[in-house]
Amino acid sequence: MSDPSPLIAELPAGAIPGIALVVKVKRRTARMRACSEMDAKAKLCAGHLKRWFTAPVAVTTEFGAELYRCEKCHTIYLPHPEEQPRTGTLSW
Numbered sequence: 001m002s003d004p005s006p007l008i009a010e011l012p013a014g015a016i017p018g019i020a021l022v023v024k025v026k027r028r029t030a031r032m033r034a035c036s037e038m039d040a041k042a043k044l045c046a047g048h049l050k051r052w053f054t055a056p057v058a059v060t061t062e063f064g065a066e067l068y069r070c071e072k073c074h075t076i077y078l079p080h081p082e083e084q085p086r087t088g089t090l091s092w
């Protein structure tokens with residue numbers, strides 16, 4: 001299965017405080033809730049995508065305030081353009 005979420009950018013190691021790895025920035029597909037990253041063994045990450053409220057200003061300036069991040073591999077996901085942000089009790 002090919003990865004349906006296009007890669008937007010890659011942040012160099014250290015661009016996000018506390019994460020000494022290259023961090024990918026990808027675009028979510030509609031209703032996407034799990035990470036589609038593959039690890040070195042081509043195993044699907046499938047970590048949950050959570051709203052990232054504590055993103056550094058340098059990241060929100062470049063990619064916008066509404067960001068999601070995989071809780072396992074820290075890949076950053078941008079919102080799907082045709083999807084409204086979740087609010088209230090159904091948010092994640």
Ligand SMILES: [Zn+2]
Pocket residue numbers: 035036037045046047070071072073074075
């Ligand atoms: Zn992941």
